[in-house]
Amino acid sequence: MSHSPFDTSKPLPVADGDSAEFWKALNEGVFLLQHCEDCGDVQYYQQAMCRICLSENVSRKPSSGKGVIYSYSVVHRAPGPAFKADVPYAVLLVQLDEGPKMISRLVESDLSLVDFDLPVEWVGVEVAEGVTLPCFRFAKS
Numbered sequence: 810m811s812h813s814p815f816d817t818s819k820p821l822p823v824a825d826g827d828s829a830e831f832w833k834a835l836n837e838g839v840f841l842l843q844h845c846e847d848c849g850d851v852q853y854y855q856q857a858m859c860r861i862c863l864s865e866n867v868s869r870k871p872s873s874g875k876g877v878i879y880s881y882s883v884v885h886r887a888p889g890p891a892f893k894a895d896v897p898y899a900v901l902l903v904q905l906d907e908g909p910k911m912i913s914r915l916v917e918s919d920l921s922l923v924d925f926d927l928p929v930e931w932v933g934v935e936v937a938e939g940v941t942l943p944c945f946r947f948a949k950s
C-alpha cells in the first residue's frame with residue numbers, strides 16, 4: 810500500500826514473522842517485550858535476535874507497561890492529511906521500566922501538562938479493525 814499526500818488513511822503497522830505475536834497480544838490487551846535469555850537485555854522492537862549479543866534465544870514477556878517520558882514533542886502541524894484532525898498531539902519517547910525506549914503517543918491526558926520524567930502507563934488504542942497501537946497516558950497515582 811502506498812501513501813500519497815492525498816491519502817487520508819493513516820499508515821498502519823504490518824505484522825511480519827517477528828512481530829505477529831506482538832501485534833496479536835496487543836489486541837488481547839497484553840504489551841510484550843522481548844527478553845534475551847543469554848545477556849538479559851530487553852528490547853521493544855521485535856526482532857529475531859538480541860540487538861546486543863545477537864543471540865536468537867529471545868522470549869516474549871508481558872511488560873509492566875510503565876515508564877517515564879524521556880522526551881517529547883508536541884505536534885501542531887500535521888505531517889499529512891490523515892493527522893490533521895489530531896493536532897495538537899504529543900509524540901513521546903518513553904523510557905520503559907524494563908529498560909527499552911520507544912516512540913509512542915500521548916492519549917487520554919492533558920496535553921498542557923506533558924513534561925519530562927512524568928510517569929506514564931501504556932494503553933492500547935484500536936486504530937483499525939484488529940490493529941491496536943501501544944500508546945501512553947499519565948500514570949494514575
Ligand SMILES: [Zn+2]
Nearest residue numbers: 845848859862
Ligand atoms: Zn542478548
